Amino acid sequence: MSSSSLTASLHTSTLRSPFVGNLNGFRVSSVAVRRVGFVRKMIECKESRIGKQPISVPSNVTLTMEGQDLKVKGPLGEMAITYPREVKLEKDDGGILRVRKAVETRRANQMHGLFRTLTDNMVVGVSKGFEKKLQLVGVGYRATIEGKDIVLNLGFSHPVRMEIPAGLQVKVEENTRITVSGYDKSEIGQFAASIRKWRPPEPYKGKGVKYADEIVRRKEGKAGKKK
Numbered sequence: 001m002s003s004s005s006l007t008a009s010l011h012t013s014t015l016r017s018p019f020v021g022n023l024n025g026f027r028v029s030s031v032a033v034r035r036v037g038f039v040r041k042m043i044e045c046k047e048s049r050i051g052k053q054p055i056s057v058p059s060n061v062t063l064t065m066e067g068q069d070l071k072v073k074g075p076l077g078e079m080a081i082t083y084p085r086e087v088k089l090e091k092d093d094g095g096i097l098r099v100r101k102a103v104e105t106r107r108a109n110q111m112h113g114l115f116r117t118l119t120d121n122m123v124v125g126v127s128k129g130f131e132k133k134l135q136l137v138g139v140g141y142r143a144t145i146e147g148k149d150i151v152l153n154l155g156f157s158h159p160v161r162m163e164i165p166a167g168l169q170v171k172v173e174e175n176t177r178i179t180v181s182g183y184d185k186s187e188i189g190q191f192a193a194s195i196r197k198w199r200p201p202e203p204y205k206g207k208g209v210k211y212a213d214e215i216v217r218r219k220e221g222k223a224g225k226k227k
Contacts, residue, residue, distance in 0.1 A: 051112030055097035055120050058127045063097075065089060070119070074126025077167060077183040081118060086111045089119070097123075125183035132192040133212035134178040137201065141209075142175040150178070154199040154209070165191060177212070 057063060064071040068083045083089060083099075086108035090098045099116040101108045124130070136143060136154075144151050150170050152160040164170050168182040168191055180192050192211070201208035203219040210216060 048109055048113035048116070051099055051101075051109075051116045053116065055099075055116070055123060057095045057097060057123055061123055061127050063091065065091065070122075072122045072126050074123075074183070076126050076129050079122045079126060079184065081115075081122060083115055084111050087115050121185045125185055129181055129183050130185045130188050131179055131181035132188050134180070134192060134195060134209055135212050136176040136178070136209055138199075138207035141199075141207070143172045143178055144175070145170060145172055150195070152195070152198060152209075160198050162195065 058074075061072060061074045064073075068085070068088075069080065070083070070089060071078065071080045086102055086105065088100055088102045090100060092098070097119060099112060099119060101112050121130075136152075138155065140153060140155065142153050146161075148164050149161050150164060150172070152162070154160060165187060167184060168180060168187060170191075171179045171181070173179070178195065180188050180195075182188050196209045196211070199208040201210040201214070201216045203217060204221055206216050206218060
């Protein structure tokens with residue numbers, strides 16, 4: 001390439017740098033730069049399959065709605081809940097409750113299904129109630145009710161005494177079958193788990209405290225040395 005053509009493709013630019021001062025006669029090539037565009041894509045949150053299900057309210061249950069607060073009263077007890085701003089509660093003329101999203105965000109989609117389940121548990125709890133059954137497996141394992149306490153004999157050097165929380169009923173049948181019932185599903189599950197943790201079922205003989213519908217996977221014991 002000749003010097004004249006090279007000179008035509010380049011133009012002289014004067015650059016100023018705080019480090020090296022003026023750079024006179026520095027040749028740079030002129031390059032066309034295309035403008036880059038960005039496309040913004042809207043992400044639509046899907047509606048929760050659980051959250052969009054309606055909640056039927058029995059005739060013996062009374063609802064009190066004040067803003068984001070809900071009180072449910074029935075023959076078994078009374079419960080209250082406060083909804084976050086992402087969801088709202090609606091009641092139609094037929095007595096059907098519906099939990100809806102107030103905004104379209106990912107957190108609203110998460111709260112939608114959660115608070116629909118919590119609301120349904122409240123309605124069912126104060127009208128019908130819930131129960132959790134446990135079973136004691138092991139020689140000498142037994143349970144008894146003494147006043148407001150449940151006493152467990154689980155093979156320790158001393159019996160385990162647990163106070164029954166208010167609002168829960170505990171019944172013992174045949175000294176080995178325990179039934180925890182009430183209107184608060186979370187309290188029932190928590191107290192049943194507290195009983196079970198004292199002696200979880202071990203996998204070799206299945207001894208311990210287990211849920212009535214729990215399946216304990218058994219392990220084979222150590223086999224004798226083969227001759």
